[in-house]
Amino acid sequence: GAGVSQTPSNKVTEKGKYVELRCDPISGHTALYWYRQSLGQGPEFLIYFQGTGAADDSGLPNDRFFAVRPEGSVSTLKIQRTERGDSAVYLCASSRSGNQETQYFGPGTRLLVL
Amino acid sequence: AQKVTQAQTEISVVEKEDVTLDCVYETRDTTYYLFWYKQPPSGELVFLIRRNSFDEQNEISGRYSWNFQKSTSSFNFTITASQVVDSAVYFCALSEANQGAQKLVFGQGTRLTINP
Numbered sequence: 522g523a524g525v526s527q528t529p530s531n532k533v534t535e536k537g538k539y540v541e542l543r544c545d546p547i548s549g550h551t552a553l554y555w556y557r558q559s560l561g562q563g564p565e566f567l568i569y570f571q572g573t574g575a576a577d578d579s580g581l582p583n584d585r586f587f588a589v590r591p592e593g594s595v596s597t598l599k600i601q602r603t604e605r606g607d608s609a610v611y612l613c614a615s616s617r618s619g620n621q622e623t624q625y626f627g628p629g630t631r632l633l634v635l
Numbered sequence: 636a637q638k639v640t641q642a643q644t645e646i647s648v649v650e651k652e653d654v655t656l657d658c659v660y661e662t663r664d665t666t667y668y669l670f671w672y673k674q675p676p677s678g679e680l681v682f683l684i685r686r687n688s689f690d691e692q693n694e695i696s697g698r699y700s701w702n703f704q705k706s707t708s709s710f711n712f713t714i715t716a717s718q719v720v721d722s723a724v725y726f727c728a729l730s731e732a733n734q735g736a737q738k739l740v741f742g743q744g745t746r747l748t749i750n751p
Contacts, residue, residue, distance in 0.1 A: 552737065563639075563726050563741030564680070577738065610678065616737075621668045621687075621730050624739060626680035 523547070525627035527613050533633045534603055542598040542630045546615030553596050554624055555588055556612040564612055570596060603634045637662050639729050641742035648717055649750050656712045656745045658727030664688075666732040669703065669710045670739065675723040686710065687732075717749045 526545040534540050546553050552571055556564035566580040570590045578588075585603075590596040600607055610629040616622035638661040648654050660669065671683040684694060686703055694701045698715045714721055724746045728739040 554738070556739075561743075563728075563744050564739070566738035566740070569737050580738065612680065614680075621732050621737060623670070623682055623685050625682060626672075628677070628679045631678075 525613055525615050525625055527611075527627040527630050529630060530628065531631045531633075533635065535635050536603060536605060538603050538634075540600050540603055540632065542600075542611050542632070544596045544598070544613030544615075544627060546594065546596070546613070547625060550615035550617055550625075551593070552616045552618055552622070552624075553590060554614040554616075555596070555598050556614065558610045558612055558629070560609075567598070600632075603632075605634050608632055608634045637729050637731055637740040639727050639740055639742035641725075641727055641745050643745045644743070645746045645748070647748040647750060650719055651716050653713060653715050654717050654747065656714075656725050656727075656747065658710045658712065658742060660708050660710065660727070660729045662708075662729060662731055664731040668730045668732065670728040670730070671701065671710075671712050672726045672728065672741075673723045674726060674744070680726070683712075714747075717747075719749050719751055722747060722749045 528543045554569050555567040558564040568588050569577040572593045585601045588598045610631050612626055612629045614624035614626045616624045640659045667688045669686045673681045691703050700713045702711045724744045726741050726744045728741045730739050
């Protein structure tokens with residue numbers, strides 16, 4: 522079956538602009554996660570959804586970052602007033618449920634803020 | 636607090652050599668899960684193994700093996716008879732079962748280069 526997909530694969534934007542990153546999880550997976558990976562680092566947790574609700578958003582760095590999952594499937598990560606420091610690869614993962622099930626990752630969106 | 640340390644930033648070996656990637660973790664929970672992921676140059680994280688804290692049996696899958704030792708809080712990964720296709724960045728990760736968050740905490744990764 523299809524894995525986790527993310528669009529776009531690359532996004533270049535200017536400082537101050539608004540961006541949306543999309544994640545399509547594996548069909549039937551109720552849990553969805555966003556991570557951010559800076560160059561040379563391991564991924565860092567941003568937010569976790571169980572169904573439609575954000576069960577844990579403790580990793581979002583500030584209020585410029587927001588994510589939604591209105592129908593419990595596709596999720597969108599939204600970044601307002603982008604800053605150069607937001608440049609990173611944004612990874613999405615999904616799992617069958619939230620009970621420490623294995624998380625399967627998408628290919629990521631590489632965001633570059635100029 | 637959770638923490639994962641991969642002290643080896645980069646390892647380079649010649650093909651067919653055995654190589655071990657170290658992972659040390661910190662957690663206050665008695666129930667937790669450990670993972671290894673592979674990130675090839677394409678960038679996608681590929682799941683390799685998941686192990687819960689109550690199962691200390693070593694695991695072997697083909698040329699890959701994992702050694703879990705709670706006494707030293709380590710979960711090391713060995714590749715036997717390495718191949719060029721094993722070249723990638725490898726991440727060890729921890730998830731605490733008692734937290735509602737389900738998040739993975741990753742180490743910094745070890746970049747493994749297998750030279751022909």
